[in-house]
Ligand SMILES: Cc1cc2nc3c(=O)[nH]c(=O)nc-3n(C[C@H](O)[C@H](O)[C@H](O)COP(=O)(O)OP(=O)(O)OC[C@H]3O[C@@H](n4cnc5c(N)ncnc54)[C@H](O)[C@@H]3O)c2cc1C
């Protein structure tokens with residue numbers, strides 16, 4: 001095998017969300033103990049993984065649920081000695097603005113009968129479609145465990161499932177499912193509400209993120225005990241990186257003369273408190289969405305210039321309310337007969353919220369428990385900040401309400417083009433993957449890929465990059 005070059009001296013990562021911290025973890029694995037890794041964060045470690053506190057208890061306010069087949073997240077929790085809590089449960093209903101068009105019952109068979117009665121076997125067919133997408137997508141784990149990397153998100157998706165799979169980015173979920181024979185009624189009443197709760201958007205999102213969103217309706221979802229953001233702080237510790245609290249303003253391509261070292265290609269200029277500092281790096285990873293509103297990083301002295309990304313992120317407000325839901329908004333049933341713990345809404349519902357549901361604190365192992373006065377903590381997502389009148393419309397009474405506004409995930413608009421991973425020779429960008437789908441696991445996959453890509457490009461292992469036909473090739477290997 002080819003002889004290895006000396007490892008880089010210094011690597012910078014911008015952003016300490018799950019993407020940045022898992023990059024630090026994988027870069028350490030690949031480049032070894034001697035490389036110095038600086039991780040820049042201008043706010044909190046965790047980024048879009050964050051909690052809000054209600055009466056002394058913390059609740060997930062951003063990324064909250066993890067799929068049982070999200071293997072990177074599962075591995076982190078295991079390797080970092082963290083524990084899990086269950087993140088799904090309770091009965092769900094769908095409100096269309098007039099009535100509950102679907103109400104789950106606690107009896108499994110009853111649900112099946114209701115679904116078949118209203119939609120035929122479309123639910124079952126839908127599960128099969130989602131499972132097929134997930135099965136193919138999971139090939140990425142095998143490729144990554146054999147150290148293969150991809151230079152673009154498109155090449156990665158092509159390697160897992162070929163042209164048809166990559167084509168999911170170019171079509172809306174609506175047209176994809178319509179073509180597959182699903183009815184408008186099923187799409188409006190069952191699929192659109194899932195897209196609203198997960199991505200705050202309609203079925204006009206790309207079909208890949210649509211499938212990811214539908215996997216979030218599977219059973220067995222979980223979260224990290226104590227809060228998902230703990231994964232980030234533990235990854236940071238485990239990677240033995242150096243956290244720098246500061247906001248990166250510029251990344252400048254240096255002239256060799258400046259550093260006296262041909263590999264220290266990049267100068268990172270950052271503000272910490274009122275002071276401006278800078279340092280030189282061999283490799284830089286950007287692990288935050290590159291747009292003015294979210295990171296405001298300027299690239300200097302690159303020829304050709306690094307393109308600006310103007311992609312729009314969806315505004316979502318998380319509101320946590322401890323109080324008594326006004327169930328008459330959704331149903332004429334007496335309030336003691338309501339029984340639902342989550343209400344999703346259709347696009348036609350014309351409500352000011354996308355969904356509302358009871359949530360457990362990050363420490364509750366089992367189903368959420370009411371407090372002594374019988375009330376629960378409810379979480380609702382809305383496109384805008386809720387007014388007091390709106391909260392009073394939704395709740396008969398409430399003790400407490402807290403909110404957090406997010407530029408949450410891309411506003412999907414297929415055909416989708418994912419920003420490049422390689423911005424320059426040794427400058428990598430992770431968050432382009434969000435334009436395929438935004439989820440914790442997607443950032444972790446992008447992080448592993450970027451670490452492998454940086455490693456192979458540093459060592460000139462071109463045979464480990466952008467290999468197609470990997471599925472066939474690895475099928476025969478044990
Ligand atoms: C409300 C909501 C609900 C969600 N629910 C789920 C869910 O249930 N399951 C799921 O899997 N995913 C969910 N997601 C998506 C998931 O949270 C994100 O995909 C994931 O957390 C993105 O991680 P990241 O590290 O790529 O980006 P981020 O978490 O955004 O991290 C980027 C970091 O970079 C920092 N930064 C930015 N600019 C600079 C700068 N110039 N200098 C220094 N630091 C900078 C930011 O402060 C931030 O901490 C949800 C997201 C939201 C908002």
Ligand SMILES: CC(C)=CCC/C(C)=C/CC/C(C)=C/CSC[C@H](N)C(=O)O
Pocket residue numbers: 062064065066067070134137197198199212213215216379409438439441442
């Ligand atoms: C990447 C793969 C294959 C699966 C990830 C599935 C997953 C857990 C997606 C979550 C998507 C998302 C942005 C959910 C937001 S809302 C979550 C929850 N319903 C809540 O109420 O907080």
